[in-house]
Amino acid sequence: MTDEFKPKTDQRLIELYDEYAHGQIDRREFMRRAGALAVGGVSAAALAQSMLPQYALAQTISFTDPRLRGSYTEYPSPNGSGTVRGYFVRPVRESATPAPGVLVIHENRGLNPYIEDVARRLAIEGFLALAPDGLSTLGGYPGNDDEGREMQARIPAEQLKQDMIAGARFLKGHAECTGKLAAIGFCWGGGMVNTLAIEFGDALDAGVPFYGPQPAASDVARITAPLLIHYGELDTRINAGWAAFETALQAHRIEHTMHMYAGANHGFHNDSTPRYDEQAATLAWDRTVTFLRQHLQA
Numbered sequence: 001m002t003d004e005f006k007p008k009t010d011q012r013l014i015e016l017y018d019e020y021a022h023g024q025i026d027r028r029e030f031m032r033r034a035g036a037l038a039v040g041g042v043s044a045a046a047l048a049q050s051m052l053p054q055y056a057l058a059q060t061i062s063f064t065d066p067r068l069r070g071s072y073t074e075y076p077s078p079n080g081s082g083t084v085r086g087y088f089v090r091p092v093r094e095s096a097t098p099a100p101g102v103l104v105i106h107e108n109r110g111l112n113p114y115i116e117d118v119a120r121r122l123a124i125e126g127f128l129a130l131a132p133d134g135l136s137t138l139g140g141y142p143g144n145d146d147e148g149r150e151m152q153a154r155i156p157a158e159q160l161k162q163d164m165i166a167g168a169r170f171l172k173g174h175a176e177c178t179g180k181l182a183a184i185g186f187c188w189g190g191g192m193v194n195t196l197a198i199e200f201g202d203a204l205d206a207g208v209p210f211y212g213p214q215p216a217a218s219d220v221a222r223i224t225a226p227l228l229i230h231y232g233e234l235d236t237r238i239n240a241g242w243a244a245f246e247t248a249l250q251a252h253r254i255e256h257t258m259h260m261y262a263g264a265n266h267g268f269h270n271d272s273t274p275r276y277d278e279q280a281a282t283l284a285w286d287r288t289v290t291f292l293r294q295h296l297q298a
Helices: 011-021 027-035 044-051 113-124 145-154 157-172 188-203 217-222 242-251 278-296
Strands: 002-004 068-077 082-091 099-105 128-132 177-186 206-210 227-232 256-262
Touching (some): 068 157, 082 157, 099 113, 099 157, 177 188, 188 217, 206 278, 217 242
Parallel strands (some): 002 256, 099 128, 206 227, 227 256
Antiparallel strands (some): 068 082
């Protein structure tokens, strides 16, 4: 399904930033090529700065919102980092009844304020949310995405994978969780949702990957959880893997729905950067909440 939205920022700069954000070029090359796009007295540095996250301006749910209880916690990851720190958010309820759990998996730069805000949004909707910090073994998210990206690149992929799997187990078995579990992730985290669906089998009740790398077609048969998949039309790097993924999902009769948001870029849900598309993000979020309620609260 395709939804008609329009990009808001020079597409060449967005694509250049995407290369930088995913390690295809370094900062020096990003600045050099950004300079070639500078017009009207705007410097390369100003262009680069315009693409960086503005977390303080993008927060939608306050850390102290009375509708939720948020805190940082640690959980064991014996096959990964040993111990992982995460942001744990509970909905405030009149009764002490458990809530379904949603694991929130960050991008390729650790547990930044945007991902914490997503966890709070889920708690407001009545879910128990845990957002692990894959950078825990290196001291945690450093306060900026550039350093976070470099740190995450230094951590072995298998270690990160095991830390997310351990987070899912911790949340599913938590006393405040009903035992129903979903995972939602963005970019690298979207790919990890697909991986978790493979590793967890029927222990995962739903998965929502936002513009995540697709798994190997040979592993798709192990997925049993229904998937709600979000892509941005202009995200050609990630979208290139969709056809093979779709064929495998159909071949194994895996319940799935994919939405392609026309005119939207990779990262369109992240409201702290110029890639954000408010209409696409709002629609994708509404669909996500409906999907989670359908599979976790039934």
